[in-house]
Amino acid sequence: MTKRIYSSFMQASRAHAQWEIETSLNIIKSRKKLLILFVMALPLLIPAMAHAASTLPTFIGGKAAFGPSFFSPATFYGSIAVGVIAGLITGCIGAGGGFVITPALMSLGVKGILAVGTDMFHIFAKAIMGTTLHKKMGNVHAGLAIAFLVGSGLGVTGGGAINRALYNFNPIMSDFVISSIYVVLLGFLGIFALGEFISTRKSVPKGEDVHCGPEKMTALGVKLQSMNLAPMIKFDENVVPGGRRISGVFVALCGGVTGLLASILGVGGGFVTFPMFVYGLGISTGTTVGTDIFQIIFTAGYGSIAQYAIYGYVFYTLAMGMLLGSLFGIQIGAITTKVVPGTQIKAFYAIAILAGFINRLFALPEKLTQMGYITLPAASGALITKIGVWLFFGLVSVFGIWIIGTFIVNIPKLRAESAEDNDLEVTKGGVTQ
Template sequence: MRNLYNSFMYASRAHAQWEIETSFEIIKNRKKLLILLIMALPLLIPAMVHAASTLPAFIGGKSAFGPSFFSPATFYGSIAVGVIAGLITGAIGAGGGFVITPALMSLGVKGILAVGTDMFHIFAKAIMGTTLHKKMGNVHVGLAIAFLVGSGLGVTGGGKLNRALFNYNPVISDLVISSIYVVLLGFLGVFAFSDYFRTRKSRGGDAHGGPEKMPALGAKLQAINLAPMIKFDEHVVPGGRRISGVFVAVCGAITGFLASILGVGGGFVTFPMFVYGLGISTATTVGTDIFQIIFTAGYGSISQYAVYGYVFYTLAMGMLLGSLLGIQIGAITTKVVPGSQIKAFYALAILAGFVNRLFALPEKLSQMGYISLSTSAGGLSLRLEYGYSSA
């Protein structure tokens, strides 16, 4: 379990570094700033933001696709969510995207809309930083193609499942998404706090990293000659290594499915599967994973969510603007705040998301008729989920 957490953190930090570089690339590049201004143009007219609260429906014709409690405050809240996610990324050097979907749901946004909007926000940021991928030099075309074939199938399956659950019962959809986040954030929270206390005790540096030695499972899979075979890591071992594209596609399908269900980039599962499962070097894994995010997030957000009305463009742009600001603040924070305190903030952010989604579950189960809640218990659940006082 410790190795799994370490691998997640390594991937998370690689993704965070990409986000930080993308942020600075956008801020310093006049052409990209112009593109961002055009994309955010509807947000510059306050009347448009306020008028959005009166729209009768979204693409697809169902007003139920909208947030549960949409108001102009929801938009301003999305900017705050972006700032917090960017602050985590810039200050801690670990991806803060895992807090976005739970935070949007706390604003009253339905789970499926939060997932679709988060994926679109990732895609918008990715396409603006595409030049960085050319500079990385670690993207393996063969691995990327095989991975994307699988991720396309996984994203389609995840999107179909999310839509089917929502169309059957929106409460079940929120319950499933919240339950998955409770498990994920609970796992991360335990190890984040143990990592913080271990760092304080040892006063040491960073213990996270990826193995370059061939894992046992990777050696077995690479010994299987199943066409098509892909050659990679020539820069690591003489003559390189070979792996079946089928295994890479399976990893892509798993990543795409989880990314489509949770609204994240998927790097937290790509890294352990590639490095610990397939025996691919960390450099090749990081480069290929960041490259695939553009296509996975783009295909998922548009084909599985946007065309069905599950992407809220206003909130996506609010998060994008907020994250650019948050990353700048976070980068400055690292110069004045001790590393141990930053790790504590990271652990608390995970814990906040965990508690928020955990206390959302009783209310969802009550709405479905599985349990009954007293008025006081229901009010407490709502306050912890949405952050307001029930009358």
């Protein structure tokens, strides 16, 4: 069962990654959108670059930390690097790189609540600028989407309230809670990703998509769909004759869980939508993909603005830096997949996830000491945290340098392949005419 849940996590991650790749391509190929991005970024990035040359506060956080003057040089340039790394993971590995963004920002000195709000805003900004939602609309069921968004709205509100309450009560405890949740999540994903890499090396996969979710319903799905609890929603008419029916209450509950975790962690939430929809409610994979991409836009938008931005917990300069960096990283990563062996890609994904796990795990002793729960010399706690930061950025930097280096070395080969593809398209066009 645990492996099936991990498989669903990976399906959600791949679906989100594909959406990010399409979104980024939409932005890059549109001069109008690039101009809008330039106009949006200029008022933030010019002051940021100017201030980054001087000595500024290195500790970031608090309700006034939404302006471009509240940052350090390492944090500003680090945000661009974080965007590049997340983009490379998304483009090259084909799995969402958002899991490393919040831990990376916290490692740069950004308080947890501010990192969460900034990450959600970065997702929303990318979505509204380059959304390719119209391509997925065929798989979005209006009834499921509405019920889900009702629940996710309540969940996001609750998650934002929890994060703000924890921060106002004790900022250190707020960081500790966010870090602890990431330790559990990334530890789970990292261990299974590493196991998948090892098993892939031992055996050759039989089939193109080994992670496809089952269309056959689980026992839980059958039971929930048999319960006649109004309002009932009919769906998947194109999957089974006559379609299936599920109570909107169950869909809203799933939305509530997704919104709560997305708001607390600053992610899209698809990693929990998939197992709940596919294995819990018995909804087909295709419908789940469409609904998940649809909800991410609204969940991230409402969460980042109504739960974080209006309270001063969005760092716009870092969000724009990450957006610019991710656009670059995604393009390089997606192109490099043509010349990078799949086994190596899986290895680097496991390493990136485990690096985030180690990073947040090593930050916990210092937080526990500061809250008075354990006794540890301040210098020792700080050293453990620094080791976690060094390991994290060291590992992801190796990954980034390897991918970019591979891309540069293979530029002639990639150009030749691109020219062949163009010639083939021209030939096909001539034959069609």
